[in-house]
Amino acid sequence: MPTREEVTNKIQDEKRSRGLSWNKIAEGIGPGSPILYTAALLGQMTLTKSEAENAAKLLGLSEAEAAILTESPNRGSLTTLPPTDxxxxxxxxxxxxxxxxxxxxxxxxxxxxxxxxxxxxxxxxxxxxxxxxxxxxxxxxxxxxxxxx
Amino acid sequence: MPTREEVTNKIQDEKRSRGLSWNKIAEGIGPGSPILYTAALLGQMTLTKSEAENAAKLLGLSEAEAAILTESPNRGSLTTLPPTDxxxxxxxxxxxxxxxxxxxxxxxxxxxxxxxxxxxxxxxxxxxxxxxxxxxxxxxxxxxxxxxx
Amino acid sequence: MPTREEVTNKIQDEKRSRGLSWNKIAEGIGPGSPILYTAALLGQMTLTKSEAENAAKLLGLSEAEAAILTESPNRGSLTTLPPTDxxxxxxxxxxxxxxxxxxxxxxxxxxxxxxxxxxxxxxxxxxxxxxxxxxxxxxxxxxxxxxxx
Amino acid sequence: MPTREEVTNKIQDEKRSRGLSWNKIAEGIGPGSPILYTAALLGQMTLTKSEAENAAKLLGLSEAEAAILTESPNRGSLTTLPPTDxxxxxxxxxxxxxxxxxxxxxxxxxxxxxxxxxxxxxxxxxxxxxxxxxxxxxxxxxxxxxxxx
Amino acid sequence: MPTREEVTNKIQDEKRSRGLSWNKIAEGIGPGSPILYTAALLGQMTLTKSEAENAAKLLGLSEAEAAILTESPNRGSLTTLPPTDxxxxxxxxxxxxxxxxxxxxxxxxxxxxxxxxxxxxxxxxxxxxxxxxxxxxxxxxxxxxxxxx
Amino acid sequence: MPTREEVTNKIQDEKRSRGLSWNKIAEGIGPGSPILYTAALLGQMTLTKSEAENAAKLLGLSEAEAAILTESPNRGSLTTLPPTDxxxxxxxxxxxxxxxxxxxxxxxxxxxxxxxxxxxxxxxxxxxxxxxxxxxxxxxxxxxxxxxx
Amino acid sequence: MPTREEVTNKIQDEKRSRGLSWNKIAEGIGPGSPILYTAALLGQMTLTKSEAENAAKLLGLSEAEAAILTESPNRGSLTTLPPTDxxxxxxxxxxxxxxxxxxxxxxxxxxxxxxxxxxxxxxxxxxxxxxxxxxxxxxxxxxxxxxxx
Amino acid sequence: MPTREEVTNKIQDEKRSRGLSWNKIAEGIGPGSPILYTAALLGQMTLTKSEAENAAKLLGLSEAEAAILTESPNRGSLTTLPPTDxxxxxxxxxxxxxxxxxxxxxxxxxxxxxxxxxxxxxxxxxxxxxxxxxxxxxxxxxxxxxxxx
Amino acid sequence: MPTREEVTNKIQDEKRSRGLSWNKIAEGIGPGSPILYTAALLGQMTLTKSEAENAAKLLGLSEAEAAILTESPNRGSLTTLPPTDxxxxxxxxxxxxxxxxxxxxxxxxxxxxxxxxxxxxxxxxxxxxxxxxxxxxxxxxxxxxxxxx
Amino acid sequence: MPTREEVTNKIQDEKRSRGLSWNKIAEGIGPGSPILYTAALLGQMTLTKSEAENAAKLLGLSEAEAAILTESPNRGSLTTLPPTDxxxxxxxxxxxxxxxxxxxxxxxxxxxxxxxxxxxxxxxxxxxxxxxxxxxxxxxxxxxxxxxx
CATH class of the missing domain: 3.30.1160.10 (Cyanate lyase, C-terminal domain)
Known part of the structure; x- marks a missing residue:
């Protein structure tokens, strides 16, 4: 069973190898905000069940991986504070x-x-x-x- | 000679005892943004010479205190990080x-x-x-x- | 002009020398929760104008000190984290x-x-x-x- | 031999793939509080031997994994403080x-x-x-x- | 009104200038443990009313200072951790x-x-x-x- | 070659699967204190050569693992300070x-x-x-x- | 799909086993500054597509690895601050x-x-x-x- | 006797009220670098005896204050790291x-x-x-x- | 009653205004090491009663100040770690x-x-x-x- | 390609299994100080090419591992500060x-x-x-x- 972090990493890999942009992916997920969708794909927000299915199709995620996208994540995207980037x-x-x-x-x-x-x-x-x-x-x-x- | 921090404290005292609001003070300082002016009065931004004179009149600051408002402050308004407020x-x-x-x-x-x-x-x-x-x-x-x- | 911290310290002194309890003071301030009132007196919550006047009478606070109790404080009651107490x-x-x-x-x-x-x-x-x-x-x-x- | 952390992760995986809720699992473990049981399953409290056996049946845990649930854990569920979530x-x-x-x-x-x-x-x-x-x-x-x- | 910290400092001064030892002071306070009494005098434990009166006599403390010794202190005697001493x-x-x-x-x-x-x-x-x-x-x-x- | 940490983990596994207690193990190691022996098995103290051999027999350790128990460890058993447990x-x-x-x-x-x-x-x-x-x-x-x- | 960190490590390995210097590599990448190029190879700056292709040829990187060098990295090259080196x-x-x-x-x-x-x-x-x-x-x-x- | 920090503060006050610039002051101190001189006046470097006398004349410092400028300071000009400014x-x-x-x-x-x-x-x-x-x-x-x- | 820190500061002032060196002072205190004596004067070690009297004569300390030099200090001379100097x-x-x-x-x-x-x-x-x-x-x-x- | 840390670990393993002491190894490496050599073997200093070859012979290191010993390491031997050992x-x-x-x-x-x-x-x-x-x-x-x- 993948962890949320592994799903986030896989999404970034798939996005790169499929030549997709975050905005392109967001359009395919639904009518919501690309910011909300990107945050969800980066492990900080949730998708609805149907949004997750759309994301799974676009990015080649398994059912289990899509299910994880609908769960409340353990929020906090920055590993060092103050941020170094x-x-x-x-x-x-x-x-x-x-x-x-x-x-x-x-x-x-x-x-x-x-x-x-x-x-x-x-x-x-x-x-x-x-x-x-x-x-x-x-x-x-x-x-x-x-x-x- | 007062420090910037003392000027910031005096401004907050004068504002309170004169019953002024930040927006009211900003209007009296000049046509600029009340955010920029408030940040300057709180020790994070600078005022021009004439803006500082206006602020001095409104808040009863001395010439030396007004001069300090035109200097680059040592920025950083939060003493504890993550912020507790x-x-x-x-x-x-x-x-x-x-x-x-x-x-x-x-x-x-x-x-x-x-x-x-x-x-x-x-x-x-x-x-x-x-x-x-x-x-x-x-x-x-x-x-x-x-x-x- | 006193700071919020000085008001908090004065309240603790007055409470002690007048032999009051937090619950007793709260009763004198109004019908609200003694927790809310105690937190306000300790610098973490606000009182309404009339509650602050009641507090001022009970504790011998000046008008300026009472006024400070109606302002939003800079919250955060603990100086060291994890708490040592x-x-x-x-x-x-x-x-x-x-x-x-x-x-x-x-x-x-x-x-x-x-x-x-x-x-x-x-x-x-x-x-x-x-x-x-x-x-x-x-x-x-x-x-x-x-x-x- | 699994570590407590691995048992905690396995429990979360099994819960998800079996479509169970924490309350449902707690009911199956015993008459105690679902909070106590959830905390135990998340590596912060202990189960009795029979509670652990019930948990094992519901979640497909091995005998060794069940045994670990009866041991005092090294408590502390949060990796970063202040908590980022x-x-x-x-x-x-x-x-x-x-x-x-x-x-x-x-x-x-x-x-x-x-x-x-x-x-x-x-x-x-x-x-x-x-x-x-x-x-x-x-x-x-x-x-x-x-x-x- | 003195703070607990000021009382602690005064006690250390009085002890030194009167040539007393902690054990000697403890004997004068009561039949309890010199460790408990020393910790109270150093701002970490409480004395009973009569113990505080005894301490006050020995160390020349005012009534207000003695009263503070009977109050629950804000515990934590070390300012830097790990301790440097x-x-x-x-x-x-x-x-x-x-x-x-x-x-x-x-x-x-x-x-x-x-x-x-x-x-x-x-x-x-x-x-x-x-x-x-x-x-x-x-x-x-x-x-x-x-x-x- | 195992690290000291791996030896410590193995000892905890073997203890659990053999149903041993720390006191029981200590008795088998020698006439010394069970505290010293437990600390050594947890990676914080050393055993003599013959004590280590006894420990190895009881817990099924290899010769190399026993040898590591006789070496000065890199002391410090707590990963987070203040301790969360x-x-x-x-x-x-x-x-x-x-x-x-x-x-x-x-x-x-x-x-x-x-x-x-x-x-x-x-x-x-x-x-x-x-x-x-x-x-x-x-x-x-x-x-x-x-x-x- | 390699992470940026893995690409950085691979580059350091390839540089060592091929007996190259940072300046030599920089010359092969393009007319830009060896500082900019070295920083990019160490995971802190980006290369253009053609610079990355040149780097890939010199260092035996895959197409995917070269592509990663053209992406904005998560900047911050130091793991401990103050720096220990x-x-x-x-x-x-x-x-x-x-x-x-x-x-x-x-x-x-x-x-x-x-x-x-x-x-x-x-x-x-x-x-x-x-x-x-x-x-x-x-x-x-x-x-x-x-x-x- | 003033501390180095008090001398640094006085210098900044005198500079402001005399309308001097750091470069102007440096010219008056000697032929050395204005960076070195500014750093000395800000408490991080030393002046020679005659440079300190020149600085004292320009800024109205006492003999004791001038003497302090010739002593090795306790270096470190930043109170918070990472710097907030x-x-x-x-x-x-x-x-x-x-x-x-x-x-x-x-x-x-x-x-x-x-x-x-x-x-x-x-x-x-x-x-x-x-x-x-x-x-x-x-x-x-x-x-x-x-x-x- | 002065604190140890105040005695340390006074000693540094007296040393400066009397034009003494640490080695000169040490010679006047006794036959012991100038390192031990300097550390004591800087608040990290103790002097014997007669050494303290000698120090007092040389540096113009009061009896109370001399007495403090014979007491065990709260050791730790560095306020920031890693040291900034x-x-x-x-x-x-x-x-x-x-x-x-x-x-x-x-x-x-x-x-x-x-x-x-x-x-x-x-x-x-x-x-x-x-x-x-x-x-x-x-x-x-x-x-x-x-x-x- | 091994990292410096892996080489350091291998050296400690080889030393233990070959029954060597740091001083014995140092003697075999060259006429330099055993402190410098030990520090190099522990990842904090460099060896010359011929010293590294001697070390490789004594400890069974590969050519690549020996080469790493001649490179400037990323210095800093302590993972926690203050040191826990x-x-x-x-x-x-x-x-x-x-x-x-x-x-x-x-x-x-x-x-x-x-x-x-x-x-x-x-x-x-x-x-x-x-x-x-x-x-x-x-x-x-x-x-x-x-x-x-």
Whole structure:
């Protein structure tokens, strides 16, 4: 029985040898977000049963491997913290620079609570720019106020 | 001569005792982003000379204190990592969950490189929603390809 | 202007010199949970304006100190992790022993998601027992399913 | 001879391929708590000899594997601390927020000592709620006063 | 109002300037163990009200300072771990060398459970020896079996 | 050629499949302490050549495996610190609570120096008690004064 | 399908058994910098398709292995930090000694921003010297000013 | 008597209130490198007696403060590692990306040894560039071969 | 009452303002090793009563301060590990490079045991050399064999 | 192709099964120091080509394995820091106790700089003593003054 990590590795191998892109795979899985689907294929989110079947067809996964994609993974995609990869580190740096600002402004607008990382969605797009294209990221998380009791 | 940290503390005190909000202060500082201005007041970004003078008037800062706001700070707003405050932690959690996905999708779209955290801007807004309003965050960072040499 | 930490220390001093208990103070603050109120007085939760006024009367706090109790604190009550105090460590140990079990059983019952630590409440009671009384703790947190998008 | 970790992995595989749930397995093991049984199957608690035999029948374990389930494990189910998985992290966050409150209120009620994590039991239930069902957790641990000598 | 740490420091100062020893102080506090009393004076255990009064007389403590000695301290006497002081480090080393042996032999004799560090007492004595005197330490902790439920 | 770790694992397997106890094995090895022998079998102490031969007979070890038991191991039995296993953690907790007390009382009695963890011996016994039997531990280490030069 | 790490190991083996040097290999790969090429072969940078083909010919790599060299690696070449190897540690020491000086002088010259580690290039040369030759390192990174918004 | 850290802080205050730049100060200290002088003023290098006198005149330091600048400091300018400030972090990132490459190429050219961080010098310059000016850094350290004995 | 740390700081101040060297001070304290005396003055070793009186005369210490020099300190002179100061780091590096070699050769010569760091002495001398003088260090520690019991 | 770590392990196996000592092996390798040779065999230093051939003959190494012994290793012999093995830990403890003393005395004698750990040599000998033989260690490292520029 493969582990989730082995399924993740197999998916990356199959993607490479079949010459697929993450966006191409996502289109084949269903109408959902390519971010959600990519995260699921990288071991951080779940697919529905039919999405997993579509993924299995595209990537040549066994039934058991597809089943694992529908299970809640043990989340946490980074083995070293702070992240050593520069692309991922920049997000860590943003948190270092803006962490207290996010807290100040979200609490000013919404009161005492948090932006949910569970009832959450995001998009990534290319933003054309003459001085060099930009990565545009949109996030939306439900505000959850602290329950008073 | 005050340290940057002392200026940051004084600003938070003055804001509280004058009954100001971060957005109100930002409006008084200039036409720039309230996020950039709040981050500067919290010791993570710089103000221009005239912005600092405006901030000084609003918050009763001395000339020396205003001058410090125009200097590059020693960045890093979080004293403990992972952050212990739940609002800030959720951003850390997003990085844990989506870190490898961000890398996969940004590299697929742009090639080998990073999203700049320096040539970067962001917005935070309230997104009204009947099931509960949402925090909407927009980020835009220049894509920087690795130089080949 | 006092910091939140100074207010927390003052409250502990006043409580001691006035011979008050946490439960007694909580009764004087309002009809809410003594756990919520104690956590607020220890710098981890917020009080409403009128609750803070009640607390200020009981404990001899200034207006500024009372105001600070209504602000979102920078949460995180433990300075060393794992906690060195044995009473607090036992909760850490429970997480070590039961962490994967909690994940397995909550996901089996509810699907992929988490128990909210924000939309959350708890009680602590004495459970009489001939072999030695027991500490009885009840927790209730809203289940939050991962949003699909 | 398998290690405890290998037995834990095999149990998870067998559970999946037999389409069993943790509660279903627990029913087949004995009248004890499904939490205790799940923790034992996940390598953190022990089963009695007859419970282990029942588990072996249900899950196709060898005699040696069943025997290992009756031995005291090397406890500690989490490989990274703070936990990276959001479901488990929320318990860590509760300890961060409420740690000093628990200490204050348990000592106020019981005196100097701890809630035992050894003479301890717990339950997890679904609490129906129109705004969204809740996870209800009950814990009961013997109070142990510090011995004076 | 002094903190526990300030009381601990004052006690060490008073002890030095009055030329007292820990054993001498312990004798004046009561009939209990000098280890328990020393640990209390060093901020790790509690004294009863009358013991604290005796300590106060011997060491010139104020009423408020004596009162603090009867409160449950925030335990944890070591600021760096592993301990840098060689005398304390040797105990850490014993745990490194004998940790798994203690587990094996205590479980073999008593079953699945622990030696309590709460229902616990200890003695330290000089053991005369021609090759050089030895430190003799006796510990006794109640065995606590894991509760089955 | 097996590593010490592989020998330790094999010993634990053989012990289990032969139904032996650590005390039984120790009796067969020689007249020395079962603690010393168990520690050696768990990879933390050495056996003499004839003790190792006895161990080999009892546990079915090869000549090469027996030889390894006579070599100085790379000591350190715990992979994570603080220890995650509750039985072992309690010793860590004792060091946290009593560390400074041990230092104060040993130095008061013996002067500036340490209790040796090398010229050291220990015993573990069951102490019958009507309220529940107790684990009794005796330690004896040579006092080593700091050399003056 | 090999992992990037396996490709890196194979390259080091092939280099050794074929008696090649990094500079020799770099010459065979293309006109680019031997530093960039060596970093790519050690798993930290990318090669173009034709560079990878040249590398494959020189080092006997398979097509799949060559393809992996053109992919963005998960960067981070050091497994322990601070680095234990003395040659690499000296760079860490320079950062310890000169870190705040670099910040002071670069900001004085360029304003608030950073030297890019992405739009970056470097050279290493031997600098002959009668007292012993020197390692001469040249670095050039684009200055990136913080975007104001 | 001031500590080195207090002298460093005073220097930064005096520089700011006198409107001096690091390069201006360096010119006034002597003909040496502004990098060496800045590092000394920031607490990481030493000045000669006459350089320290010059610095004292420029910055209004006392004789005792000047004397401290001639003493070997306790080196290490960064309080948190990895560095949280983005400008300094980029050097850490270069070490992460190029560490093994530096080792490979320096050893290939020079043999087994290190580049000295003690017999070392460096320069920082602006490199004009139409696409944006660049930070140019030159380092030169004596190669030290491992002594054979 | 001063703490040991305050006495250490005062000694360093007095040494500086009186223009004394460590060796000069040591000569005035007694016939013992300047290393032992310097370590005592830096808070890591003890002086005898008469040595402390001599030190007090030379350095203008009060009686209370002198008394503290005769007490066992809480040892550990380094606040960050690995040490950030290059001179001290080199000793750490030697331990990294030679640690397993020391173990192999000392055990080969002496059997299973350790070199005592308590019954220990050392010297530091200048070793003249035409290629540059050398630091010569001699250490001598009693071999302590593991006690068999 | 074996890794350096595999060669180190093989050497330890061959040494054991051939009944060789480190000193015996060193004699067969060449006239150099047994410390340097042992360190090389344990993966921390290099051998010359002819020394490696001698080592290969004595220990039955292949040509490829001998070649690896002549390459610069990735230095760092300790996997956990602080070291858990008591023999190695004592050196760490010496650094903790004497670190600041070494810095004070070496700088007093030599000026601002370090003792090289590269241009370095050492000896280990038995020092006979009626109270118990002693381990005598001699170290000699070139003093390197900080370059002024």
């Amino acid at each position: 520069p692309l991922i580190y920049r997000f860590y740096e943003l948190m270092q620079t803006y962490g207290t600002t996010w807290k100040a402004l979200i609490e000013e607008e919404f009161g005492d609570g948090i932006m949910s990382a569970i009832d959450f969605e995001m998009q990534i797009e290319r933003e054309p720019n003459v001085k060099g294209d930009r990565v545009k990221i949109g996030m939306s998380g439900k505000f959850l106020p602290y329950k008073r009791y | 739940p609002l800030i932690y959720r951003f850390y959690e997003l990085m844990q969950t989506y870190g490898t996905t961000w890398k996969a999708l940004i590299e697929e779209e742009f090639g080998d490189g990073i999203m700049s955290a320096i040539d970067f801007e962001m917005q935070i807004e309230r997104e009204p929603n009947v099931k509960g309003d949402r925090v909407k965050i927009g980020m835009s960072g220049k894509f920087l390809p690795y130089k080949r040499y | 044995p009473l607090i460590y036992r909760f850490y140990e429970l997480m070590q022993t039961y962490g994967t079990t909690w994940k397995a059983l909550i996901e089996e019952e509810f699907g992929d998601g988490i128990m909210s630590a924000i939309d959350f409440e708890m009680q602590i009671e004495r459970e009489p027992n001939v072999k030695g009384d027991r500490v009885k703790i009840g927790m209730s947190g809203k289940f939050l399913p991962y949003k699909r998008y | 959001p479901l488990i992290y929320r318990f860590y966050e509760l300890m961060q927020t409420y740690g000093t409150t628990w200490k204050a209120l348990i000592e106020e009620e019981f005196g100097d000592g701890i809630m035992s994590a050894i003479d301890f039991e717990m339950q997890i239930e679904r609490e129906p709620n129109v705004k969204g069902d809740r996870v209800k957790i009950g814990m009961s641990g013997k109070f142990l006063p510090y011995k004076r000598y | 060689p005398l304390i480090y040797r105990f850490y080393e014993l745990m490194q060398t004998y940790g798994t042996t203690w587990k094996a032999l205590i479980e073999e004799e008593f079953g699945d459970g622990i030696m309590s560090a709460i229902d616990f007492e200890m003695q330290i004595e000089r053991e005369p020896n021609v090759k050089g005197d030895r430190v003799k330490i006796g510990m006794s902790g109640k065995f606590l079996p894991y509760k089955r439920y | 509750p039985l072992i953690y309690r010793f860590y907790e004792l060091m946290q609570t009593y560390g400074t007390t041990w230092k104060a009382l040993i130095e008061e009695e013996f002067g500036d120096g340490i209790m040796s963890a090398i010229d050291f011996e220990m015993q573990i016994e069951r102490e019958p008690n009507v309220k529940g039997d107790r684990v009794k531990i005796g330690m004896s280490g040579k006092f080593l004064p700091y050399k003056r030069y | 003395p040659l690499i540690y000296r760079f860490y020491e320079l950062m310890q000694t000169y870190g705040t000086t670099w910040k002071a002088l670069i900001e004085e010259e360029f304003g608030d921003g950073i030297m890019s580690a992405i739009d970056f290039e470097m050279q290493i040369e031997r600098e002959p010297n009668v007292k012993g030759d020197r390692v001469k390192i040249g670095m050039s990174g684009k200055f990136l000013p913080y975007k104001r918004y | 983005p400008l300094i972090y980029r050097f850490y990132e270069l070490m992460q990306t190029y560490g093994t490459t530096w080792k490979a190429l320096i050893e290939e050219e020079f043999g087994d040894g290190i580049m000295s961080a003690i017999d070392f010098e460096m320069q920082i310059e602006r490199e004009p560039n139409v696409k944006g000016d660049r930070v140019k850094i030159g380092m030169s350290g004596k190669f030290l071969p491992y002594k054979r004995y | 290059p001179l001290i780091y080199r000793f750490y590096e030697l331990m990294q490079t030679y640690g397993t070699t020391w173990k192999a050769l000392i055990e080969e010569e002496f059997g299973d045991g350790i070199m005592s760091a308590i019954d220990f002495e050392m010297q530091i001398e200048r070793e003249p050399n035409v290629k540059g003088d050398r630091v010569k260090i001699g250490m001598s520690g009693k071999f302590l064999p593991y006690k068999r019991y | 008591p023999l190695i830990y004592r050196f760490y403890e010496l650094m903790q106790t004497y670190g600041t003393t070494w810095k004070a005395l070496i700088e007093e004698e030599f000026g601002d700089g370090i003792m090289s750990a590269i241009d370095f040599e050492m000896q280990i000998e038995r020092e006979p003593n009626v109270k118990g033989d002693r381990v005598k260690i001699g170290m000699s490292g070139k003093f390197l003054p900080y370059k002024r520029y």
